Amino acid sequence: MAARLRWAALLLVPALSVILSKYSRSSIPGLLPPVVLVPGYATNELDARLTELYRPSSPRCAAHKGQGWFRLYLDHASLNNDPAGVRCFAEQMSSVYDAASGDYHNVPGVETRVPFFGCTRAIRHPDPDRGNFSYTDAFVSRLERVGYRDGETLFGAPYDFRYAVPSIAGDAFFAGLKGLVEKASRRNAGHRPGAQLRRHAGVPVPAPATPAVAPEAVRARGRAVGRRRAGHAHARLRQQPRPAVRRHGGAQGRVPEPAEQPLGVAEPGRVRSYTAHGMVGFLEATGMGEAVGPYETRVLPLFRELPSPRVPVACVVGVGVDTPEMLAYPGDNFDVAPRMVMGDGDGLVNLASLVAVDPAWRRPAADFSMVKLRNVSHTGLLVDDRALAVIINAILRPNN
Known part of the structure; x- marks a missing residue:
């Protein structure tokens, strides 16, 4: 008999979006619905590389020029203790609007990338050097306590938060997100007979927290x-x-x-x-x-x-x-x-x-x-025990 397929839930939290991929529960009893985490604004890492086209406003801003990829965001120590570093950070984080193409792009000579797409590494600690700072660690830890494993049933979809849609960067992200949801579904369907997926729940839905x-x-x-x-x-x-x-x-x-x-x-x-x-x-x-x-x-x-x-x-x-x-x-x-x-x-x-x-x-x-x-703040949703219990229950509800 063909396995029973159904949509899983899409949970939208102001500081985070959680997409649950569809899976066949009847073919694999007890399987947790795979989860893809989409971070909130400015809550994941960004890397940069400075090429020969980069014209720094000061020698300090040229420190990484020609040195390969470095973490542009987030470097908490530099941003809090080095005023010159803050100015360079602002210069290299800036994006320019091109009216002709109707899109944004980096300033000349600055290349950027989003590391660790597919796992929660870039989401859990935006500044890896400051392990005690995180908006999502408590939430990810709670998911792990109920059985989720990074890269197996738990996935991350970090993005370049400087770009909105429509844009080349935004379109590329949604294409990657769609592929990640499909990958999560296939991996957790177990490739067993009757577990074929008709469609996936990876439909981009904007969080209502505007x-x-x-x-x-x-x-x-x-x-x-x-x-x-x-x-x-x-x-x-x-x-x-x-x-x-x-x-x-x-x-x-x-x-x-x-x-x-x-x-x-x-x-x-x-x-x-x-x-x-x-x-x-x-x-x-x-x-x-x-x-x-x-x-x-x-x-x-x-x-x-x-x-x-x-x-x-x-x-x-x-x-x-x-x-x-x-x-x-x-x-x-x-x-x-x-x-x-x-x-x-x-x-x-x-x-x-x-x-x-x-x-x-x-x-x-x-x-x-x-x-x-009530009485839960924007970031408190991901650390407050009462809020975490509600969110985890919403995630696991399709399993009931």
Whole structure:
């Protein structure tokens, strides 16, 4: 008798996406559904190589020139203790938008690659020299405790987070992700009779956690939002000089989708407000006019509709944490720290963005669920014991 095949779940977590490949449980009793982890923004390693075409802004930035591949991101010691190193990092991490091709690319002379695709090595510790820093180690360890093994039933799909879709880099990633899901399915189907897979569950579904307000202060100022986050290596990426922040295709993809919620508000006396529908005006007012074209041609089309997924989906989000909802600036000075008007969310992503897919995907025929965990922050989802239990249960649910 042919084995019974079914879709497995796609679990979307704001800091991480978890894709469970389809497998034939009846042909291999007790087999764990293979899992492919897609990391959150800026939570995996990136390598770089500097060629003869690279023109460094200072001798310090030429230290790796002609020396082969080196870890560009994340080098926590250099970024925290060497101001000159931060400037070189920003220079080499920058990407340039080419209006003719409608795509982003590295600055001349800088080549980049994403190491360790297929395993969790680049995801577990973005800075291998700092083993006590990780957003995902607790989560991966919990998966290993229930029987998952890296490269066998557990896989990683790191990517160059500077690039959004559509782009050459983005298209290449999704092609690789599709191949990885298929590989995970084949390996865990055991190649037994009747275990042929009709299709795979590796359908790219954008995580609903689209930062709506806080990143706009980052983009306007070119530095981290909230000094309490300054100790996070994650924040060092956001502390690049303003031009470097603007030139990330990935940053363009994090611009909020249209909504009737104000983004920036001037102080009394010079009142000016912007909603997500007025992002063009906000970008121009903050000196980021070069981002208007990519925003209109690349970002907006992604949010014109939220097509229903073809696989079961579980969204796990944190709520009940003070989250920036509006930014109040003194007059037209966008270079100063804005006053944060707080609302509900997970501390980084406000509630409206967290639940954006709920109305579109919650149909009687759809296998969709959303779990809201109170008082759990954006990164806390992957370290909080209560959150981890919910996520692991969502992963294992297709086995029940």
